[in-house]
Amino acid sequence: MSVTQEKLAERLGVSQGAVSHWLNDRRGLKLDRLNRMLHALGLTPLQLMPDAQVAEAAASYGLEFKEAPAISQVSDGVRLALCFRYPLISWDQALDPEQPALLSVPGQRFELTDYQTDAHCFWLEVEGDAMNAPVGISVPHGMLILVDPTLVPKAGNLVIAKWDDSAVATFRQIIEEGGKRYLTPLNPTYPKQLLTDQCRVIGVVVQASVKFL
DSSP states (O other): OOOOOOHHHHHHHHHHHHHHHHHSSOOOOOOHHHHHHHHHHHOOOOOOOEEHHHHHHHHHTTTOOOOOOOSSEEETTEEOOOEEEEEEETTTTSSSSSOGGGGTTTTOOOOEEEESSSSOOOEEEEEETOOOOOSSSOOTTTTTEEEESSSSOOOTOOOEEEEESSSSEEEEEEEETTTTTEOOOSSSSSSOOEOOEEEEEEEEEEEEEOOOO
């Protein structure tokens, strides 16, 4: 995405000079103004979180919270956390993931992650046991998966895809055999399918997590 200082200033309702000062680090930028700028650029807003809450959120995603110097120290025990949030949507909504309205729906649930991108990523909750493998990588029913719709799918990637003759999306792994690509379940009791032009890959799964409470 390319946005001029003049265009960003227009979106924020400020002068171009103010934007120039912020971008050149000549003037401090408050969190609410920073989040307005991020929203204007189509990026995910940041949040202030106490250290204890950051550590708890990080642990729930299998991440380790380290006492690194704060980006912006607000008060004792409170810092600007490098966490990003994306909406948890339904499988029906995943058929049309580029819905900006998802970010402003009242009561919309968001989940945290350390994965940063300027794309409209989204979380899905896995349904069924097609990706529940007896050994190796397994993504069972109820696990949350983070989907990036801008990545180019490659062999080995876990993806969300939709067949032209189907009304629902499917969660599979791309496997390449004999020069052809297949959508393959991790559960061997399910059949694999040849990946053809009649199938659209909606996005690549970049992360998975599970919560017990």
